[in-house]
Amino acid sequence: MHSPVPQRRRVVLSTVSSDSHTWNLVFLQLLLQELGHEVVNLGPCVPDDLVVAAVREHRPHAVVISSVNGHGHLDGVRLARALRAHPDTRDVPAVIGGKLGVAGADDGAMAAELIAAGFDRVFIDAGELDALTGYLAMLPARDRLQVTGAR
Amino acid sequence: MRPGATGRGPGADLGDYVRAAAERGELVVQPRMGMADPDLMAEGLRAVAAAPARTAGTITLDSYTRVADHDGARAALRDGRDLNGFPIVVHGPEVTARVAATAGPAIPVQVRHGSATPSTLFRVMTEAGLSASEGGPVSYCLPYGRVPLAESVASWRDATAELVESCRDNGSRAHLETFGGCLLGQLCPPSLLVATSVLESLFFAQHGVTSLSLSYAQQTDATQDIEALAAMRRLAGALLPASVDWHLVLYTYMGVYPRTRDGARLLLRDSAELAVRGGAERLIVKTTAEAFRIPTIAENVAALVDADSTARRAAALPTAELVDPTDVLREATGLVEAVLALSDDVGTALLRAFATGLLDVPFCVHPDNLGRTQGAIDDNGRLYWAESGNLPLPGGPRSSGRRLTSAQLLGMLRAVPARYEQAALTRSSAPTLDPALTPATSSSAPILDPASRSSAPILDPASRSSATTMEASVTATTTIPASPPQAATDWSAAPHRIAVLGTGSRGLAVLERLAARLAEDTSGRRVELYAIDAVEIGAGRIWRTDQAPWFLMNTPACEVTMFSGPPDDGPARPSAGPSLAQWWQRVMPDTAEPNGYAERGLYGRYLRFVLDTIEASLPETVTLERVRAMVHALDRTPQGHYQLMLFDGRVIEADRVVLATGHPRTELTPGQRALAAFAEARPRLRYLRGDSPADMPLDEIPSGATVGIIGMGLSFFDVMAALTAGRSGHFAENDTGELEYVASGWEPRIVAGSRGGAPLPARGRNQKAADHSYRPRLFTTQRVRAARAERKLDFRADVLPWITAEVDLVYYETALRQRFGAGAATAFTARAVALAEHSPGLADPAGLTATAELVGPSGTPESGGLAGLAAEFGLADQPPLGLLRRGRPFAGSRFADPGDFEKSLAELVREDLVQAALGNVDGPVKAALDALRDVRQVIRTAVDFGGLTPESHRRDFLDWFVPLAGFVSTGPPLHRMRQFLALLNSGVLRVVGPDASFGMDADRDRFTACSPNVEGSLVRLDVLIDARIPTPDVRRDPAPLIRGLRDSGVLTSFRNTGGDTDFDTGGVAVTDAPFHPIGADGRPDPGLHVLGIPSEHTRWFTQVGSSRPGAWGSFMRDADAIAGSVLAPIAADRPLTSARPGR
Incomplete structure (x- = not known):
């Protein structure tokens, strides 16, 4: 578990290109700010290249993608590949969560696909908010120890 | 209002249709329905047209088409993936026309989309002969996307003009509905919704639209909503040209929706009444499925029929004329006038207004929205401006001066659904608008027209029964029930709702027993x-399937099952299904090891298989809903039900809850906090607390770092594996048969330490059959029960001697069998048991339990007790087992240097490996230690529910015996111990020594580890991992659910009291089976059950993750007791018989 005094992290908060929902982003922004993080909220319907551009501009400690329209796993896979394809954004920790598939989707397969595409964590359903906040708190600040190999 | 009739396209004109209905006093109801498949979409339109209600048809487009990603929609269709609507551009005009035609000539069909750039889809739509759509330059831009507002305004300007023209060419009339009355759906004060809708209608009118509707979405307070509708009617009447035909359309609540069917239905009905009272001519409904998924056709139709019938009952009730819309009207008028003053062109005015914040949508994060406003809900449930930014409000700007928190936001987003979920609980059927929500001026009866409206007296509670009848007749004419009821099923009675919180092995066991019992239930009651x-x-969490493969179970697969009975010839089902080993052999025939230790993730897959099997077996009257969410509160309602509040805002109601x-x-x-704070202040250091190793971020530990591990129990072995095998290192057998570690170079250096200084000894090679069960001979349940009936026990004096005697019995028995054959062993045991029979209860006049360890140096070691008896049988040279010393193998030893210590440690581990290889039947040591596992149930009989004196419970049992018993009897699989030795030899792993202490060196900014008994053992560390599993303690559990239940007195810490001492254990106080929690008032809660680890200390050794094949142990008995109790209310008529007695 994470340490009780969280480190301040810069987070780029976004959703996927086809998702027009906002409240999840507004809520996450408030929550992450309360935990001391700095949040760049890109709003709804964010094209992949805008996420990449925002990461290049803001150099965040993490990218948090929240999607609730059921297309999150489809768009997310493409977004992750875009992030991992660019040398400036290849290594940024990126997580995705929310309602990522339509009802009855195979969560496990979906998560595996998203991880394979390049996400570091997949948080399916809002019950994993504490897992998200814990994950952010544990992220090494960039000037900390470099993680080598062993991933 | 509308001059003359316009030409008609292929379908009915939406404006005309609504007007005609309004003249008959009918509300037009319309779904938000969209399907990807043309045939399904057509079927939906046909069903809507055929519904017994005044309906309009809808084709809702998918979200790819909405953002003009037509390739994305095409690809999804091609790959057979489902879309959330109808991709009109991909399907094209011909298919769309064919689909729309199924609504028939009399029913108008509207295209609903959400696009900021609608030209293309308008074109396809008009080519298909459709003329009605909706949206707006503001409302389909700001909340839903990132198209710049200027682009949206320009695009809507062109698209609107084109739409008007194309329709005119078709011989039809374009109709556009503003979406401005919705915006983000929630938390926007009504004046801005009204203003935006009016401004968008003016924008449409300016670009040639002559048939319009103005939307308003239901908000938090019915009276305020009626005021808003009244204000909108006045403003539109004053501002729209007389040549424009327009009506008001209400949206059923667009925010977070109630999770309960009854709550959702109630909200829908209130919106239908609101539409009538507020004077809206059309209503866009939502379904009871709204909160969960995209609704089916049947659900859409059911919602339309429900809304229609509600509206008919409410028709011509007191309306907007009777409320005082002054406040909303003044605010909305101020906003509209300020905007219109910015330019003659409405589009330009809108752009300038948003740029300057004269319009500013609360919580909207679009770059073109200033974002300085916030809406909030006041104590009366009405929306107000908490922050008004630059909005030109009468009376000047408003500011609450407080910062909104995420929890407050969630609370406000949840306010409406929570109210309706609650209201649905307290109203039995066919509810109407709560009288408390009706406008004050409408409460006087004479407003009703008694002659014509006597059948719909909405304000009269006595009319509820007639409403119920009406509802019944409505459902009879539609196809709402998903499946036809069976004759034996009592669909009328409320379902019995059971929530199981936590679906690890304990929760699953309860579900398995519930399903087994329900399979034989004939009450017909729905569950x-x-x-x-x-x-x-x-x-x-512990068995989650995505964990790394090096995390293993600690029980051989053949000893693990989650089914309460063995498989038979029939399909797997509750009470008859495969053990983990049997399932493993079936799904992975090439790699399964029935006697081996499965990966934890694999066990998770087995558990999921069990749940799937349970679900598939359920009778038709029983449904199982899987809810993936954290529960943050559990409340008891006045009706005696429970409400589970989920972290994501959902609410689940239940009659019984199993925790x-x-x-x-x-x-x-405090000690851990100090270590954590030390690391937090030093960027180079990391501190990881005790948790499921799969949940520790072990990947983030850099290679080459020095990692200290506190504790050498089961979690230690998991962490050890993750940091070595998990980092591409591997083990190879050398010529002497020992394992050697081949490093990958990515490992950190590991420094372990514990009080004992040695790892948990390995478990003996398993030689016992899967359904093996052990019958204690000396330490028997009867003996313990007899003693407990008289008094509280002293663990050390009363219980421990008999435990050690039992363990020693197995030790000598096994040794005798190995040396002199089974006959000698049998004779020895018979003598011992005969001697014990002279001892009533736990007294021991025969001195059977007198051993060196217990008697101490002043006693007569080896001569008395079982050791003496064994000597008579020829085992005088057998070294005593020394159970109680086994936790501290290095006690009293000092070592000159770390190498000296590690040599001793390696010897100890090698000796342990020899013993383990002998097996848990043939090896005297491992067989004896295994017996300690086998007598756990007898120990529970002595200890559970306050069997020990408080002092002995704390000091002798929890502080001393439990760690010792855990150490000697719960060890890791044998091959883990071989790996330990290999790592020790390779230098990747070091053990600091006995009585290890971990500390902080502030001068050097490092953690430290050292042993006082090993010279030169001090090591400095970069990372410190606490690999001890935390002891459960309800008093210090930070989980919101547990904290809430503790604070409200539902859960209490079990206090063992006796004499003048009192031991507050920290375990959840529960009754004996079926384990109801005992509240602060001392009374059990009969609707709640607490099972497993949270109740540790009230009961002992709850950390059991599976049942064993064969006769039921306590794991299955406990689950069944709860299942029986939970189903008791519906089984009252006929006792269930499926419970099997355990042995």
Whole structure:
């Protein structure tokens, strides 16, 4: 578990290109700010290249993608590949969560696909908010120890 | 209002249709329905047109088409993936026309989309002969996308003009509905909704639209909504040209929707009444499925029929004329006038207004929205401006001066659904608008027209029964029930709802027994099961299926089952299904090892298989809903039900709740906090607390770092594996048969330490059959029961001698069998048991339990007790087992240097490996230690529910015996110990020594580890991992659910009291089976059950993750007791018989 005094992290908060929902982003922004993080909220319907551009501009400690329209796993896979394809954004920790598939989707397969595409964590359903906040708190600040190999 | 009739396209004109209905006093009801498949979409339109209600048809487009990603929509269709609407551009005009035609000539069909750039889809739509759509330059831009507002305004300007023209060419009339009355759906004060809708209608009118509707979405307060509708009617009447035909359309609540069917239905009905009272001519409905998924055709039709019938009952009730819309009207008028003053062109005015914040949508994060406003809900449930930014409000700007928190936001987003979920609980059927919500001026009866409206007296509670009748007749004419009821099913009675919180092994066992019992239930009563888990349904956190393969179980697969009976010739089902080993052999025939230790993730897959099997077996009257969410509160309603509040805002109601929440994540102790703070202040250092190793971020530990591990128990072995095998290192056998570690170079250096200084000894090679069960001969349940009936026991004086005697019995018995054959062993045991029969209860006049360890140096070691008896049988040279010394193998030893210590440690481990290889039947040591596992149930009989004196419970049992017993009897698989030795030899792993202490060196900014008994053992560390599993303690559990239940007195810590001492254990106080929690008032809660780890200390050794094949142990008995109790209310008529007695 994470340490009780969280480190301040810069987070780029976004959703996927086809998702027009906002409240999840507004809520996450408030929550992450309360935990001391700095949040760049890109709003709804964010094209992949805008996420990449925002990461290049803001150099965040993490990218948090929240999607609730059921297309999150489809768009997310493409977004992750875009992030991992660019040398400036290849290594940024990126997580995705929310309602990522339509009802009855195979969560496990979906998560595996998203991880394979390049996400570091997949948080399916809002019950994993504490897992998200814990994950952010544990992220090494960039000037900390470099993680080598062993991933 | 509309001059003359316009030409008609292929379908009915939406404006005309609504007007005609309004003249008949009918509300037009319309779904938000969209399907990807043309045939399904057509079927939906046909069903809407055929519904017994005044309906309009809808084709809702998918979200790819909305953002003009037509390739994306095409690809999804091609790949057979489902879309959330009808991709009109991909299907094209011909298909669309064919689909729309199924609504028939009399029913208008509207295209609903959400696009900021609608030209293309308008073109396809008009080519298909459709003329009605909706949206707006502001409302389909700001809340839903990132198209710049200027682009949206320009695009809507062109698209609107084109739409008007194309329709005119078709001989039809374009109709556009503003979406401005919705915006973000929630938390926008009504004046801005009204203003935006009016401004968008003016924009449409300016670009040639002559048939319009103005939308308003239901908000938090009915009276305020009626005021808003009244204000909108006045403003539109004053501002729209007389040549424009327009009506008002209400949206059923667009925010977070109630999770209960009854709550959703209630909200829908209130919106239908609101539409009538507020004077809206059309209503866009939502369904009871809204909160969960895209609704089916049947659900859409059911909602339309429900809304229609509600509206008919409400028709011509007191309306907007009777409320005082002054406040909303003044605000809205001020906003509209300020905007219109910015330019003659409405589009330009809108752009300038947003740029300057004269319009500013609360909580909207679009770059072109200033974002300085916030809406909030006041104590009366009405929306108000908490922050008004630059909005030109009468009376000047408003500011609450407080910062909104995420929790407050969630509370406000949840306010409406929570109210309706609650209201649905307290109203039995066919509810209407709460009288408290009706406008004050409408409460006087004479307003009703008694002659014509006597059948719909909405304000009269006595009319509820007639409404019920009406509802019944409505459902009879539609196809709402998903499946036809069976004759024996009592569909009228409310379902019995059971929520199981936590779907790890404990929760799953309860579900298995519930399903087994329900399979034989003939009451016909409906049952709803909720399987709730925050991490993974059917596996839980500890067994989640995505963990790394090096995390292993600690029980051989053949000894693990989750079914309460063995498989038979029939299909797998509750009470008859495969053990883990049997399932493993079936799914992975090439790699399964029935006697081996499965990966934890694999066990998780087995658990999910069990849940799937349970679900598939349920009779038609029983449903199981899987809910993946963290529960943050559990409340008891006045009706005696329970409400589970989920973290994501959902609410689940239940009649019975089983808390099987498993391992807690406890607060850090003061010592742990100091270590964590030390690391937090030093960027180079990391501190990881005790938790499921799969949940520790072990990947983030850099290679080459020095990692200290506190504790050398089961979690230690998991961490050890993750940091070595998990980092591409591997083990190879050398010529002497020992394992050698081949490093990858990515490992950190590991420094382990514990009080004992040695790892848990390995478990003996398993030689016992899967369904083996042990019958204690000396330490018997009868003996313990007899003693407990008289008094509280002293563990050390009363209980421990008999435990050691039992263990020694197995030790000598096994040694005799190995040396002199089975006959000698049998004779020895018979003598011992005969001697014990002279001892009533726990007294021991025969001195059977007198051993060196217990008697101490002043006694007569080796001569008395079982050792003496064994000597008579020829085992005088057999070294005593020394059970109680085994936890501290290095006690009293000092070592000159770390190498000296590690040599001794390696010898100890090698000796342990020899013993383990002998097996848990043939090896005297491992067989004896295994017996300690076998007598756990007898120990429970002595200890559980306050069997020991408080002082002995704390000091002798929890502080001393439990760690010792855990150490000697719960060890890791044998091959883990071989790996330990290999790592020790390779230098990757070091053990600091006995009585290890871990500290902080502030001068050097490092953690430290050292042993006082090993010279030169000090090591400095970069990372410190606490690999001890935290002890559950309800007093210090930070989980919101547990904290809430503790604070409200539902859960209490079990206090063992006796004499003048009192021991507050920290375990959840529960009754004996079926384990109801005992509240602060001392009374059990009969609707709640607490099972497993949270109740540790009230009961002992609850950390059991599976049942064993064969006769039921306590794991299955406990689950069945709860299942029986939970189903008792519906089984009252006919006792269930499926419970099998355990042995």
